Amino acid sequence: MGAPDLTRHPPRSPRTRLGGYVHLPRLIDKARAQIAGTNGDFHFDCPMDKRFWAFTGIAPEAMFAEIESGKSDSELLAFVQANTRKHPSEIAEWSRWFEQLTPSAPDSREFFNEIHRKNAPQREDIATWFDWLELDDYVTFGGRP
Numbered sequence: 001m002g003a004p005d006l007t008r009h010p011p012r013s014p015r016t017r018l019g020g021y022v023h024l025p026r027l028i029d030k031a032r033a034q035i036a037g038t039n040g041d042f043h044f045d046c047p048m049d050k051r052f053w054a055f056t057g058i059a060p061e062a063m064f065a066e067i068e069s070g071k072s073d074s075e076l077l078a079f080v081q082a083n084t085r086k087h088p089s090e091i092a093e094w095s096r097w098f099e100q101l102t103p104s105a106p107d108s109r110e111f112f113n114e115i116h117r118k119n120a121p122q123r124e125d126i127a128t129w130f131d132w133l134e135l136d137d138y139v140t141f142g143g144r145p
Contacts, residue, residue, distance in 0.1 A: 003036035004029050010137035011042060014130045015099060019077040020091040022098050022130075023052055028076060031067040041140075048129065051101075055094050056084040101129050 004011060011029030018024040027049045033039035045053075045060045053060055058080065066079045086094075103112040116126050119139045126135055 003032040003038055005036075005038040006030070006033040006042045007038055007040040009141055013137075014048065014133050017095065018073055019081065020088060020095060021052070021080070022095040023048060024077075024080070025073065027052060027063075028067060028073060031064055035068055048133070051098060056080060056086070058083050099128065099130055102127060103129065 006029070011033070012025040014023045014026050016022070016025045018028075027044065030039060030042045030046075030049075031044045033042060034044045044064065049060065052058075053063075062083070063076075063079070066076055071079070103109040112129075112132055115136060116123070116132065119135055120126065123135065126132055
């Protein structure tokens with residue numbers, strides 16, 4: 001599987017699903033790019049990735065090793081499924097929850113609002129972390145809000 005060049009374009013949207021899991025394709029893209037040295041400002045095992053580890057119980061080092069071995073998305077999903085005993089309804093509920101997650105702690109809210117103000121203060125639809133990530137990806141790579 002080829003590594004994306006995250007100095008030229010963002011990783012997949014956090015809303016993109018693999019096996020029902022939101023964010024999984026994005027963290028795979030970031031790991032592949034890190035391995036290739038093309039991750040730019042994107043980091044594997046960031047706070048958003050940690051939400052995936054907490055839900056699945058998979059260690060980031062174990063997932064990174066699987067990605068580093070060159071496995072495809074479907075092979076990586078098989079690894080996740082073999083190491084996580086989550087029912088599809090649990091995955092769907094967690095994905096819905098994660099997709100709607102908003103900053104709650106004051107420091108998180110302040111950080112979120114600072115970037116929102118900088119990138120698109122007129123946008124009233126930026127409410128969740130996924131909204132924020134997609135806006136930041138868009139603006140970072142030349143889009144105009």
